[in-house]
Amino acid sequence: MVEAEVLVIGGGATGAGVARDAAMRGFSTVLVDRDDLAMGTTGRFHGLLHSGGRYAVKDPPSAAECMEENRALRRIAADAIEDTGGLFVSTPWDDPAYPDLFHSGCIEAGIPVEILSTAEILRREPRLNPRISGGFAVPDGAIDAWKTVWGCALSAKEYGATILNYHRITAVHRSDGVVTGATAVNAISGEEVAISAGFVVNASGVWAGDVANLAGCEGVTVLPGKGIMIAMSHRLVHTVVNRCKKPADGDILVPIRTVSVIGTTDTEADGPDDVAIPQDEIQLLLEEGEKLVPGFRRARALRVWAGSRPLVKDDKADDADTREMSRAFALIDHKERDGVEHFLTITGGKFTTFRKMAEVTVDRMCEHLGTARSCTTAEEALPDSGHHRFYWLGARLARREETLNDDQLICECELISRRRLESAMEQRHTQNLDDIRRTLRLAMGPCQGGFCIYRATGILHSVERLDYSAANSALLRFLQERWKGVRPILYGDQLRQARLDDWIFQGLLDVEHLT
Amino acid sequence: MTAAGPGRVYDALVVGVGTAGLVTALRLAKQGADVLVTAKGVGATHLTSGTVDVLGYTPERVVNPAAALPDFVRDHPEHPYARAGLQAVGDALDWIKLQLPDGALVGSLEANFLLPTAVGVPKPSALAPETMAPGDLRNGGRFTIVGLAGLKDFYPAYLADNLSRARLGQEDNGRVEARAVTISPPTGGVADVTPMGWARRFEDTEFRKTVIAELEPSLDGGAVGFPAVLGLDSARTVWQELNDALGVPVFEIPTLPPSVPGNRMARALRAALTRAGGRVVMGGRVIGVRGAGERLEEVVVDAAARPKTYRARDYVLATGGFASRGLEMDSYGMVREAAFDLPVTGMPPNAEARWADEYLAAHPAARVGIGVDDELRPLDSGHGVVYENVRVAGAALAGAEPWREKSGEGISLATGLRAAELILERRGG
Amino acid sequence: MSMIDDLIEPLEEDTIRGSLDHCIKCTICETYCPFANATPLFPGPKYVGPQAERFRDGGDHSPDMSLDYCSGCGICTQVCPQGVKIAEINSKARAKLWDERGIPLRNKILARPTLGGRLATPFAGPVNWALGNRLVRGLIERVAGVHRKAPLPRFAGRTFQSWARHHPSPLTDKTVVYFHGCSTNYFEPRLGEMAVAVLEHNGFRVIVPRQDCCGLPLQSNGSFDAARKYVRRLAGALAPYARRGHPIVATSTSCSLMLKREAREILDVTDPEVEEVGRQTYDICEFLLDLHDRGELEVDFDPLPMAVPYHAPCQQRGHGMGKPALDLFGLIPELRIEEIDVDCCGIAGTYGLKKEKYDISMSVGDRLFKTIEKLEPEVAACDSETCRWQITHGSGVVSVHPIELLYRSYGL
Structure with missing residues (x-):
């Protein structure tokens, strides 16, 4: 039995933000996710910290909100942010009337915007298509979703919150029209946990409708708008590059950590768990990539994935075109909507504005609970960001340089040392190497674990004192999970890598005959 | 006076310096042919485990490859073994054993060893370096697996855990008891020593003494398995001395690439080739060929400042598959053979059908390669011979999934040697 | 079909x-x-x-x-x-x-062999004495960071250029240009003379234009801008001959590689002049073997009854031409060549001269030195000058350019 004043369901950015906010305002809080934190939409986006430029023409209020939150996140989450800056560039394929609209939109929304000549853009980003004609600089950035969400969760923990990842909610309890808690099942042990809570926030993103149903609030429809993204093997650009046009497919290239991510597409998904990768969308992204960076098709793709935007159904838009639906978030007050008290659903929105969404949600909760407590999440830095220094690409190389000969390098692509890996394993206390992957970027580089996953399995076996079958299934599960992300982009260099990896796992280690 | 000659014409030009290319070139050079090998880098032999895997799974585990091969070839008529002929497989094994310093490779086509991999799976191999053979698990036994603190490519506890539960497919005599010991011999303060670094350390007598001293108290009479880092140039001496000093059978277990035993094999073959008078030119990719009718006339190789053109009577393509960049596929799914632009066969046109959903399943695209006739000559889609003086050997050939079958070295050896024999036969006739 | x-x-x-x-x-x-x-x-x-x-x-x-x-x-x-x-x-x-x-002064000096050459040549005697003196070398090590034991070459006291200016090359219908490089000019003029003799023996008129450093030592010490200036200047001096279609033949494998490949691939110099010169540049053994392949090489070699260990320098691999010296040696009766299967001698141009790198460099070359020592040869052969100095330093065996063996065997 877990008791708390607030139960937050869903450990994406929004849920973690709500949990942190509530905990900081003195509520005893428990955060629950069916998987690991940030494994849904949050962990499946391209990493763009919006300046708001993308919405400057279509939705200026939303753009202004992005800029405000961009500033707030820079204050509180510096360690998760790379201050890359952003460019909006016009290619020959783009509407020549758009740049003027863009410029005035930015000014209207309060986004600092600088007009750049073609020469200046190419000086900053020499790999861009020389046929571009001018553009703008805006304060876009890159943000690491896992670091941010875990930072929020750890911050919440510091304020007394409990984090229950790998716990699936199977029932939401109600008593006389008031929500009183929920039942969760530990996804690893199968153990049932009863959670009693005075208030429940449903922050389960694309799954929000399902959770609302559990509370008997039917008809909350969240359309998953699926988009795919491809990570390219190194930073083809140093700055976030957007096409200066009405937002569409494949028009963003985000340099984040060691890779650059091109995104995205937009189709209506077959339900919230649909992460299938259609080949034609890959081809579409490559075509668009080629327009931004000539030679893009010959550059190396590392991995592809899909994520779904939670878009709350709205009568104003047609179901078929999910992009036309509002990206602004939806806070559903179930007391108003369904007469169910102490239950809020918060969904929609974008990563950049998650903190604001949390603030609004907790404000509303305070209203319901008849208490006035002010929000401090925009000022207090996350645990690793107290230094207020932005993350920089060379950080791991610099750290490795200091420990060249006194620590082993386990993941060579992402420069992860043995001590760091072991301490992450001890902290996470998991039997799932994919959890470690997201925590440290283990196996996220060019070889996609071809070399380090065998090592990591051996290390996990000893750190977690696993028996042979647990270690073997950690290895095999990881290989299968990885295969999903590389199988659709097996061409060029990554095909060669995949064949070498097969050589290692099948030819040399014979993993298919592990018992 | 000057020598006469219209420009040099080699007897044979071999493209690729992996196992298949080296074997072809060595066989030809030993018969007195004027052979040139050209390659863009050192070959994939460096990545192999040092064992010679001929046929390990069909998909059932193969006990006797010689007995299993006829059925296997009947079921897989496009397999390189079917093209080269089964005689070639046996001949290649006999031949390779004679090429390496005496006794370096042991075993036979009639019985697969079961040798532990670095995750503790018993893997079937027809031949093995003598330094690995005592790790044979077929009759069970007691084993102590030795890890080296400072070697990140070997996890003895995990290995031993799996080894103790290995399915050997035998009755009572098949029990394996394995345990792990980790020792910390001096590394000069370096935490991350590469397999090659360990191999060089093991060549030092004083270093070996510290290993022996540290290990002796924890022995229990069982055979002792080390990661395969027991010396590079003098592996036999190192292994022998450890056997003698520890008083129990000592063996090596191959681990991740770059593999020390693979390096030994590659270096031994290279040295034998040089001794036999073969020449190797490295660092240039083939950037073009010129053919006339059914014959290949010239091969153009990239070099500093200007390409080099080589001419030969016979050519052997041994550039490997996708992993070695012998085959390439672009983002549109177009596959090409990278050196001679030979027709490639077997790629499912539908992208979804190329690779199975399950990582460890059979993948149609893994069998893609060059289709050849019974003389290993490349075929076009109408089954016509593209060049009658070109032969294809090794992983560039279509029709195999070497890593699933555990047939990689067998294919390279059999087709490499067969290619050389065909050239010699024709020369003779 | x-x-x-x-x-x-x-x-x-x-x-x-x-x-x-x-x-x-x-x-x-x-x-x-x-x-x-x-x-x-x-x-x-x-x-x-x-x-x-x-x-x-x-x-x-x-x-x-x-x-x-x-x-x-x-x-x-x-x-x-x-x-x-x-x-x-x-x-x-x-x-x-x-x-x-910022590049340390030491590296700047080591990277400019012409500067040292010009200054030291007139005072070769005292300079060589000083560079051979342990106290002076100790001082140099402390002040300038050049290891006291590092194999610095001895100044010849004359330049190859001054010899070439007074050497009348026979007028024939076949012309080559000789790119001798700094080391031949200041340290090994004799090698240049032998190269010219071997080429002339094969019926070539040999032109020796005025020439300066190719910039390689600057490049390897990180001074890319200076290196670009040098390689452009050198290409400028050689380009008129390249345009006339004359082959440019070099005895330094590393300096010729600069012209053939590295200027473009490392320094990003894409001037057409440098490209033209690069396309016409040949390592001398490559050039002679090409002649032989065309049946145009004089093969009146006298027997050279000796055993010579041969080390192909690392830089030679970058040419993608194999090891042409081995085939040329094969034309010399009774010459027994032992190719040493060790990749590197450790010097890598100026690397092994540096105080902090000398020991590394010697340990890299150790197996090579020991193998050569064991053979007790009269001479060892190697195409690259700094490698030859290192081999002599490490093994005590005099080390020569392959051209010297051809020269001797031709009886020139």
Whole structure:
């Protein structure tokens, strides 16, 4: 039995933000996710910290909100942010009337915007298509979703919150029209946990409708708008590059950590768990990539994935075109909507504005609970960001340089040392190497674990004192999970890598005959 | 006076310096042919485990490859073994054993060893370096697996855990008891020593003494398995001395690439080739060929400042598959053979059908390669011979999934040697 | 059916940095890197190359000084089966590193052999004495960071250029240009004389234009801008001959590689003049073997009944021409050549001269020295000058350019 004043369901950015906010305002809080934190939409986006430029023409209020939150996140989450800056560039394929609209939109929304000549853009980003004609600089950035969400969760923990990842909610309890808690099942042990809570926030993103149903609030429809993204093997650009046009497919290239991510597409998904990768969308992204960076098709793709935007159904838009639906978030007050008290659903929105969404949600909760407590999440830095220094690409190389000969390098692509890996394993206390992957970027580089996953399995076996079958299934599960992300982009260099990896796992280690 | 000659014409030009290319070139050079090998880098032999895997799974585990091969070839008529002929497989094994310093490779086509991999799976191999053979698990036994603190490519506890539960497919005599010991011999303060670094350390007598001293108290009479880092140039001496000093059978277990035993094999073959008078030119990719009718006339190789053109009577393509960049596929799914632009066969046109959903399943695209006739000559889609003086050997050939079958070295050896024999036969006739 | 004519395709436009995408982590380069295997201070070519490069993008500073322990020998690029330009990536990153930190005076001096040559030649006697004196060398080590034992060459006290100016080359219908490089000019003029004699014996008129350093030592010490200036100047001096179609023949494998490849691939010099000169440049053994392949080489070789160990220098691999000296030696009756199967002598141009790198350099060359010593030959052969000095220093065996053996065998 877990008791708390607030139960937050869903450990994406929004849920973690709500949990942190509530905990900081003195509520005893428990955060629950069916998987690991940030494994849904949050962990499946391209990493763009919006300046708001993308919405400057279509939705200026939303753009202004992005800029405000961009500033707030820079204050509180510096360690998760790379201050890359952003460019909006016009290619020959783009509407020549758009740049003027863009410029005035930015000014209207309060986004600092600088007009750049073609020469200046190419000086900053020499790999861009020389046929571009001018553009703008805006304060876009890159943000690491896992670091941010875990930072929020750890911050919440510091304020007394409990984090229950790998716990699936199977029932939401109600008593006389008031929500009183929920039942969760530990996804690893199968153990049932009863959670009693005075208030429940449903922050389960694309799954929000399902959770609302559990509370008997039917008809909350969240359309998953699926988009795919491809990570390219190194930073083809140093700055976030957007096409200066009405937002569409494949028009963003985000340099984040060691890779650059091109995104995205937009189709209506077959339900919230649909992460299938259609080949034609890959081809579409490559075509668009080629327009931004000539030679893009010959550059190396590392991995592809899909994520779904939670878009709350709205009568104003047609179901078929999910992009036309509002990206602004939806806070559903179930007391108003369904007469169910102490239950809020918060969904929609974008990563950049998650903190604001949390603030609004907790404000509303305070209203319901008849208490006035002010929000401090925009000022207090996350645990690793107290230094207020932005993350920089060379950080791991610099750290490795200091420990060249006194620590082993386990993941060579992402420069992860043995001590760091072991301490992450001890902290996470998991039997799932994919959890470690997201925590440290283990196996996220060019070889996609071809070399380090065998090592990591051996290390996990000893750190977690696993028996042979647990270690073997950690290895095999990881290989299968990885295969999903590389199988659709097996061409060029990554095909060669995949064949070498097969050589290692099948030819040399014979993993298919592990018992 | 000057020598006469219209420009040099080699007897044979071999493209690729992996196992298949080296074997072809060595066989030809030993018969007195004027052979040139050209390659863009050192070959994939460096990545192999040092064992010679001929046929390990069909998909059932193969006990006797010689007995299993006829059925296997009947079921897989496009397999390189079917093209080269089964005689070639046996001949290649006999031949390779004679090429390496005496006794370096042991075993036979009639019985697969079961040798532990670095995750503790018993893997079937027809031949093995003598330094690995005592790790044979077929009759069970007691084993102590030795890890080296400072070697990140070997996890003895995990290995031993799996080894103790290995399915050997035998009755009572098949029990394996394995345990792990980790020792910390001096590394000069370096935490991350590469397999090659360990191999060089093991060549030092004083270093070996510290290993022996540290290990002796924890022995229990069982055979002792080390990661395969027991010396590079003098592996036999190192292994022998450890056997003698520890008083129990000592063996090596191959681990991740770059593999020390693979390096030994590659270096031994290279040295034998040089001794036999073969020449190797490295660092240039083939950037073009010129053919006339059914014959290949010239091969153009990239070099500093200007390409080099080589001419030969016979050519052997041994550039490997996708992993070695012998085959390439672009983002549109177009596959090409990278050196001679030979027709490639077997790629499912539908992208979804190329690779199975399950990582460890059979993948149609893994069998893609060059289709050849019974003389290993490349075929076009109408089954016509593209060049009658070109032969294809090794992983560039279509029709195999070497890593699933555990047939990689067998294919390279059999087709490499067969290619050389065909050239010699024709020369003779 | 398969009439394929002129199927020569242009090389794919791989940028040096873009080639890092080809790395599949097989780590073959690190098993072959002589330096990573000799010192833990150098984390290896894959590490500092395609791997670290992913962390180096943008304007941030280079945090990895360990990169400076790469010698630039180029073996990594040559052994890479996947086409990653590892050494080139490393050279560029090293130049950026030094650009940020400022190049030490020591490196600036070592990188300018012409400067030293011009100043020291008139005073060769005292300079050589001083450079052979232990106290002076100790002082130089402390002040300038050049290791006291490092194999510095002796000044000849005359230049090859002054000999060439007074040497009338016979007028024939076949002309070659000789690119002798700094070492021949100031330290080994005799080698230049032998090269000219061998070429003239084969019916060539040999032109020796005035020429300066190719910029290679500057490049390997990270002074890319200065190196570009030198290589352009050298190309300017040689271009008129290249345009006339005269082959430019060189006895220094590393300096000729600068013209053939490195100016473009490492220094990004794309001037047509440098390209023209590069296309016409030949290593002298490559040139002579081409002659032989065409049946145009004089083969009136006298027997040379001796056993000679031969070391092919690392830089020679970059030419992609194999080891032409071996085939030429094969034409000399009774000459027994023992090719030493060791990749590197350790000197790597100026690397092994440096105080902090001398021991590494000697340990790299150790197996080579011991193998040569054991053979007790009269001479050893090697195409590159700094390698020859290192071999002599490490093994005590006099080391000569292959051309000297041809010269002797021709009875010139």
